[in-house]
Each structure stands twice: as C-alpha cells, then as structure tokens.
Amino acid sequence: MTIGLQRLSATSGTALSGTDAGEAAVRAPRVGNRTLFGGLALLTAVIVLLDMGSGDELRIVPLMVVVPALVSVFGTIRQTVGVASWVMLVAVASRLVSGGTFWDITSSVVFTVLACFLGVGACALRIRHAIEIARLRSAAVALQRQILRPLPIVTDQVVAHGTYAPIEEDRLVGGDIYEAVSSPYGTRVIIGDVQGKGLAAIGAGFAVLGAFREAAIREPTLTGVVDALEDAVARHNAFSAQTGEIERFVTALVLGFDGDGRVQAVNCGHLPPRLLHDNVAGPVPLRRTSVPLGMAELSSEARVTEWLDFPTGATLLMFTDGVTEARDLAGTFYPLDTRLGRWAHLAPRELLDALHRDLEEFSGGVRRDDIAVLAVRRTPSGSPSRPEPSGYGARRAAEAFSGR
Incomplete structure (x- = not known):
C-alpha cells in the first residue's frame, strides 16, 4: 500500500x-x-x-x-x-x-x-x-512525522514532490529516507536506503537524517555535508556494536541546488537519478560514485562533487532500489527507463501517480522492498519565497509550483 x-x-x-x-x-x-x-x-x-x-x-x-x-x-x-x-x-x-x-x-x-x-x-x-x-x-x-516530513516540500530553489511506500502495509516507517533542507548555500536534498529492515534500520536512518538537517545548514560545501553524514553513521554503528546490533551502511545521493542551471551531486553508492526534459527521459551519468555511508574506511578515495545540468522545466527523478528491483510474476525486473520515456511530458505529481500505478500493476501488488521516489523541479524564477509547507497545506501551497 x-x-x-x-x-x-x-x-x-x-x-x-x-x-x-x-x-x-x-x-x-x-x-x-x-x-x-x-x-x-x-x-x-x-x-x-x-x-x-x-x-x-x-x-x-x-x-x-x-x-x-x-x-x-x-x-x-x-x-x-x-x-x-x-x-x-x-x-x-x-x-x-x-x-x-x-x-x-x-x-x-x-x-x-x-x-x-x-x-x-x-x-x-x-x-x-x-x-x-x-x-x-x-x-x-507520530514517529513518521519525526523521521520523514510530508511532501511536497517547497524551497526558494526547488519543489520536491514524492511518494513513499513501505514494504509492509501496516508499517509506516521503513529503511528508505529522504529530506530537503533550505540553507544559506541553497537547497540540499538527500535520498537514501539503509541496509536491512526493522527498527535497527529505522534508527540508522534517523541518525542520517538528523545529521543531514544540521550539516545541510552548517556546512558550506556539499562534501562537508557528506562527511558529517559519514561521521553520524560511524557513531551509530559504534553504538550499535555495544548493544549487540550489526553495523549498517547507507547508500545515499546528496544534491545541492543553488539557483543556477546546474546541480552539485555526491553519490554514495546510490542509484543515479533520471532527468526528464523536453519529452525525453534518461539516466544522469555519475562518474564518481563512492562507497556508501559507513564504509569510508574501506576506500582510500575521498568523496568528490560532480556537476549535473538541470535546466528550468526539467524534472529530476530520484528513487531507491525498491523501484528498479520490482519484479513481475515471471521474475523480470521493472523496466524503469522504458516506462519513463512514456511519461517524460508529465508534471511531477502526475509522473509519480503514473509510476506508482504502473509498479503496482507490473508487480501484481507484491512489494519486495520499500519504495521512495522524489520528483524535483526548479521553482519558477520570480516566484515569491514561501515557507516549507507540511501536511495538507503543503499540497495546496505547492500547486503554484507544480509545473503544470
């Protein structure tokens, strides 16, 4: 569900x-x-x-x-x-x-x-x-409200629509995380997937989100934000080891939007996003993918920032592997890029609705993993600054920015 x-x-x-x-x-x-x-x-x-x-x-x-x-x-x-x-x-x-x-x-x-x-x-x-x-x-x-904020989220730079569906219908919180924070350095956005399931995975996800909300405002560089997330996961794993829990890692894609036509990205082992623009959809090439959060000690390479083109009117689709690893009854994986080509002309909310319906139909309603999807679009130039909305008011406040 x-x-x-x-x-x-x-x-x-x-x-x-x-x-x-x-x-x-x-x-x-x-x-x-x-x-x-x-x-x-x-x-x-x-x-x-x-x-x-x-x-x-x-x-x-x-x-x-x-x-x-x-x-x-x-x-x-x-x-x-x-x-x-x-x-x-x-x-x-x-x-x-x-x-x-x-x-x-x-x-x-x-x-x-x-x-x-x-x-x-x-x-x-x-x-x-x-x-x-x-x-x-x-x-x-109440727990969900403290971990994952209601969508859409509106900032001076972007509007982030989204869909979240845990693997278990009666469990509102899973291992997938997302957040968008307005900072003095622009809008910082994260989407991630915590290894494993259950309360332990939720705890690791909460540690990452708490660190992101602080670092996104404090750190002037995107790599500084990611370093703070790495430290948070390392501390969480150290505490988990003391209580007998296994150590966990978190794949994450962290983006920075500063108002121009490009986007900063640091990919920590996460799936690359898709860009939908001018009725064309395709994967965004990320050439410097680093290890997931919590595994920096295993790599000698420092995490670096890449620059992505993100023109006005384009939609940047970020998602977790619950989308790409969805299967039909025959075991065939979900053809995301093929499907997105059909929906490249849709507005973010319509795109998410179409994706959700198609996933449910393709998999026969059998969900094998949590699903989190963010559809990010630039705020139209000249639009007045608005506070980040929440709840039902969020949907109404974002209608002007929906890109329809």
Missing part, C-alpha cells in the same frame, strides 16, 4: 487525536441495527419453519448458535450481545416446546448459552485487538 506522506498528520498532536478517531471507527457498527436484526428475524422465521417441517428426527433450531459467532466477526459488542440473547431465547424456547428428558434439555440449554457467550467474548477480543492496532498505527504516524 502506498502511503503518500502528505496525508499524514501535520503534527504529533494531530496523530494522537487520531487515536480517538481510530478507536471510534473500530467501535462503530459496520452494519446498521435495523439491517442486522431485520435479517436475524427473517433467518429465525426460516429456520423455525424448517425445524417444524423436519419433525423430531432432525432439529435445525440448535444450529442458530453459530449466528453470534458470525456476527462477532463484523458487529459491535452490543450487537453481538443482542443477537446472542435472541438466539438463546429462541433456542431455549424451541427446546422446551419440543420436550425431552431433563438432562437432554439441560445439556442443550447449557451448550447454547456457552456458544453465545463464546461469540460475545470473541467479539470483545476482536475489538480490543483492533483498538490496539489503531493505537500502534497512530504512534507510527
């Missing part, structure tokens, strides 16, 4: 208030009482008539004990209790009317009551579990 980050709560307080909304949604009835109990009355009439027609050899009314169990799957506790009470009344009355020995009647009544209570208990457990999941999701939204 793709999670567009612009749909996330704009603040942690909003996420927490979403807990109450989630619990209310869980407790709300999925089927109206009139529909439910009207259907129950009709079912009772049919079963009673069949029971009367079958004679004493085949009793059908006791089969109604499964109804509370069925209602417990989708109904509220109150609805399940109401259905269970009705079933007990009908089943016990039917058993008393049909007669029999004391023990036959007693065992039938006890079985009916026990089955109805189990149905009510199952409903209570289901709702309790659903509420716990809603609370966990709300906490994940």
Whole structure:
C-alpha cells in the first residue's frame, strides 16, 4: 500500500487525536441495527419453519448458535450481545416446546448459552485487538512525522514532490529516507536506503537524517555535508556494536541546488537519478560514485562533487532500489527507463501517480522492498519565497509550483 506522506498528520498532536478517531471507527457498527436484526428475524422465521417441517428426527433450531459467532466477526459488542440473547431465547424456547428428558434439555440449554457467550467474548477480543492496532498505527504516524516530513516540500530553489511506500502495509516507517533542507548555500536534498529492515534500520536512518538537517545548514560545501553524514553513521554503528546490533551502511545521493542551471551531486553508492526534459527521459551519468555511508574506511578515495545540468522545466527523478528491483510474476525486473520515456511530458505529481500505478500493476501488488521516489523541479524564477509547507497545506501551497 502506498502511503503518500502528505496525508499524514501535520503534527504529533494531530496523530494522537487520531487515536480517538481510530478507536471510534473500530467501535462503530459496520452494519446498521435495523439491517442486522431485520435479517436475524427473517433467518429465525426460516429456520423455525424448517425445524417444524423436519419433525423430531432432525432439529435445525440448535444450529442458530453459530449466528453470534458470525456476527462477532463484523458487529459491535452490543450487537453481538443482542443477537446472542435472541438466539438463546429462541433456542431455549424451541427446546422446551419440543420436550425431552431433563438432562437432554439441560445439556442443550447449557451448550447454547456457552456458544453465545463464546461469540460475545470473541467479539470483545476482536475489538480490543483492533483498538490496539489503531493505537500502534497512530504512534507510527507520530514517529513518521519525526523521521520523514510530508511532501511536497517547497524551497526558494526547488519543489520536491514524492511518494513513499513501505514494504509492509501496516508499517509506516521503513529503511528508505529522504529530506530537503533550505540553507544559506541553497537547497540540499538527500535520498537514501539503509541496509536491512526493522527498527535497527529505522534508527540508522534517523541518525542520517538528523545529521543531514544540521550539516545541510552548517556546512558550506556539499562534501562537508557528506562527511558529517559519514561521521553520524560511524557513531551509530559504534553504538550499535555495544548493544549487540550489526553495523549498517547507507547508500545515499546528496544534491545541492543553488539557483543556477546546474546541480552539485555526491553519490554514495546510490542509484543515479533520471532527468526528464523536453519529452525525453534518461539516466544522469555519475562518474564518481563512492562507497556508501559507513564504509569510508574501506576506500582510500575521498568523496568528490560532480556537476549535473538541470535546466528550468526539467524534472529530476530520484528513487531507491525498491523501484528498479520490482519484479513481475515471471521474475523480470521493472523496466524503469522504458516506462519513463512514456511519461517524460508529465508534471511531477502526475509522473509519480503514473509510476506508482504502473509498479503496482507490473508487480501484481507484491512489494519486495520499500519504495521512495522524489520528483524535483526548479521553482519558477520570480516566484515569491514561501515557507516549507507540511501536511495538507503543503499540497495546496505547492500547486503554484507544480509545473503544470
């Protein structure tokens, strides 16, 4: 499931208030009482008539004990209790009317009551579990808000649209990271992929993002920013080793936009971006790819800056390997460059929507890795400076810069 980050709560307080909304949604009835109990009355009439027609050899009314169990799957506790009470009344009355020995009647009544209570208990457990999941999701939204900001992000130099989709639908945070920071030296943008999955990978990603947000403003050079990221990963790995966690590396592409027609880039083992301009899409050649963050000790070469052409009206597409390593049912990898050639004329948001739909169709909905995609376009010259937006307001604030 793709999670567009612009749909996330704009603040942690909003996420927490979403807990109450989630619990209310869980407790709300999925089927109206009139529909439910009207259907129950009709079912009772049919079963009673069949029971009367079958004679004493085949009793059908006791089969109604499964109804509370069925209602417990989708109904509220109150609805399940109401259905269970009705079933007990009908089943016990039917058993008393049909007669029999004391023990036959007693065992039938006890079985009916026990089955109805189990149905009510199952409903209570289901709702309790659903509420716990809603609370966990709300906490994940708050965590997501602290790690990855909602998109789009607007600065004086660029507009960054994006899509983020973790490998697990119920987990909002994965190992892919991104950020765009406005600094005195222009806009700095990063997209990266942390080795591995789980909370440990999230911790490494958070360390990189925290260092990037500070270094992007503090460091005058892009290589200085990357050096700060390398130190952050090294410190994180040292701490992880003390706690028994494995060391991790992070592939990253760091870009710097200063307002002219070119872009600075430092590639730390990441996939090269694609440039879409004049209805043509193609990979951007990066000739000085260095080792991923956290592995500088294994290389004797210092990281260097490259310059890329980025004309006005062009879109620079940055992504993680969840896109290029997506496969169809036959195991064929996703042909990204071929697909981008069809969409080179699209605006960033339309491009991302088309890419997401095509990925889902190509892979049959089977996601093998997290997916993060940024579509960056220059802010039109002469546009007024605007603060970096967030939440739903971000989408509205960026409409003027969408390039459509």
